[in-house]
Amino acid sequence: MSTLTISIVITLVIIIFVVIIFAAAITKGYSYKHTIDQLDDNPYLKNETKEKEAKEGKEH
Template sequence: MYTIFVVSIIIIIVVLLLAVITTSKAYKFKHTVDPLDDNPYLKNENNVDNENRQ
């Protein structure tokens, strides 16, 4: 009975440790965003908005 308990605790600790490591790596990842000047969809949306207003 104690062996099952010890193995279960070890598995829980390993899973918790892996979750903490992957979460900390995810927060360190730098996300980038394309500049608005190079976005062709934004230009099309502005044209459609202007046409709807007229």
């Protein structure tokens, strides 16, 4: 086989490998079950309400 043919074969193998990895990553991403935190358990929401109460207390 010539050098050009070997280069083409190696290139095609790499491209097929990348496409397979790409497809596996997309499939895994779509199969992941996303969840949403409840508002009661959200620490950021609790901090915001404390800050609002502190501001309101200073204004009065």
